[in-house]
Amino acid sequence: MRILSGVQPTGRLHLGNYFGAIQQHLALQDEPGNECYYFIADYHALTTVKDAQALRENTHEVALTYLALGLDPQRTTFYRQSDIPEICELAWMLSTVTGMGLLERAHSYKDKIARGIRPSLGLFYYPVLMAADILIVKGEVVPVGQDQVQHLEMTQDMAGYFNSTYGREVLVRPEWRLSKVPKVPGTDGEKMSKSYGNTIPIFADGKALKKAVMGIVTRPIELGQPLPIEDDNVLGLYRLFASKEETAEMEEAYRQGSIGYGHAKKQLLERIDAYFAPAREKRRELEKDPSTVEDVLRDGAARAREVARETLEECRQACGLDGRL
Numbered sequence: 327m328r329i330l331s332g333v334q335p336t337g338r339l340h341l342g343n344y345f346g347a348i349q350q351h352l353a354l355q356d357e358p359g360n361e362c363y364y365f366i367a368d369y370h371a372l373t374t375v376k377d378a379q380a381l382r383e384n385t386h387e388v389a390l391t392y393l394a395l396g397l398d399p400q401r402t403t404f405y406r407q408s409d410i411p412e413i414c415e416l417a418w419m420l421s422t423v424t425g426m427g428l429l430e431r432a433h434s435y436k437d438k439i440a441r442g443i444r445p446s447l448g449l450f451y452y453p454v455l456m457a458a459d460i461l462i463v464k465g466e467v468v469p470v471g472q473d474q475v476q477h478l479e480m481t482q483d484m485a486g487y488f489n490s491t492y493g494r495e496v497l498v499r500p501e502w503r504l505s506k507v508p509k510v511p512g513t514d515g516e517k518m519s520k521s522y523g524n525t526i527p528i529f530a531d532g533k534a535l536k537k538a539v540m541g542i543v544t545r546p547i548e549l550g551q552p553l554p555i556e557d558d559n560v561l562g563l564y565r566l567f568a569s570k571e572e573t574a575e576m577e578e579a580y581r582q583g584s585i586g587y588g589h590a591k592k593q594l595l596e597r598i599d600a601y602f603a604p605a606r607e608k609r610r611e612l613e614k615d616p617s618t619v620e621d622v623l624r625d626g627a628a629r630a631r632e633v634a635r636e637t638l639e640e641c642r643q644a645c646g647l648d649g650r651l
Contacts, residue, residue: 329354330465332367335384339391340525342510342518345566350469355402362402363463369407373448389619394609399622409627412634417458423487433476457481462634464498478502492644511562513542539595544587553580560590567597
């Protein structure tokens, strides 16, 4: 089974990225029979990141994060989106068979405009480029969050439009796979997101990690009083790191009022720190030689391009762009 997923390099990756996507990506590379393609979506990031050096640094940061957390470049094809020019050519082909109405119904586009993001053509075109990302390597399964399901449905539609228009089953219809963790609470209780400023970075440690965890919003309840379990931000994050037995113990302490928010946050802080300690150490080793990360991305791009060229050649033949008579 060919798995495809991407992540935008728009800043430091956080616990929401890890439990919502990265953890699943790493697990999928270990499953027998899976062929994983993961990419850094730097073309997509151009809709929001307008600083060239920041984009370079963010891209390197994403690569460092995945490799430190356990991505194996020998078993997984890991690459930069912009190193695969075939993606943009396929995106143009898809745009010629896709109606404006389909793109105008995109919830993500409407939501971003409502939040004040400039309505650029690139932002509107996002679903087409995303479809090309998937279809160029003939991805069969795409791990996504609930907010990306509509884009996968649009990708399915575009593959169907292309195949139907040219009378050939060239493009593979992909299916989505939802994350087992639909929502990671941020420090304010909303979904953890860079755009909300409520994140806990994966590799935060020391004072920075302590500040983020101790700043989690909680209810004004006196020490010694029972703490509500439902919709509790600290408990919601603690569950991600603890076993069922440990979670049950914490919940009982909440009910009995034998723990306060300060103590609960300290326990969460210890869990996060210990959980990512091995990855932090591996990251430090990788940082000593930046060329190692770059070599991984270039090697991944070379492998991805072999597949992309084959797909594009099939599409060019279907469209009549192959110079044949």
